[in-house]
């Protein structure tokens with residue numbers, strides 16, 4: 001099994017005004033979601049028929065104990081595929097309807113300070129003029 005490598009894919013500031021970004025790592029489309037200070041990544045291919053999860057809506061988890069009763073939780077932690085509506089947990093990639101059968105492929109995402117990237121490849125691609133943070137994908 002090939003060892004995973006870290007790839008600098010964006011600046012944190014690239015996410016100002018948006019909760020997601022589509023990047024490409026090793027020829028693979030990766031969607032990165034930012035939720036507050038948390039970061040999540042997954043292959044941008046729905047396991048059903050390949051729809052772009054980056055184009056999907058982020059929705060909440062809904063729980064119910066029966067008719068007329070429901071509770072919303074986990075705001076914006078479920079992505080709904082725009083093609084046929086399958087839903088996936090952005091933390092794990094697990095499909096909401098059939099969690100043991102389908103899963104969007106999760107990808108590790110982290111944020112590092114620019115001075116920590118000397119051991120991380122591709123740093124030369126980014127002009128970091130302030131002590132900013134970089135978004136790193138592990139693939």
Ligand code: FES
Nearest residue numbers: 046048049081084
């Ligand atoms: S391709 Fe995503 S639900 Fe069908």
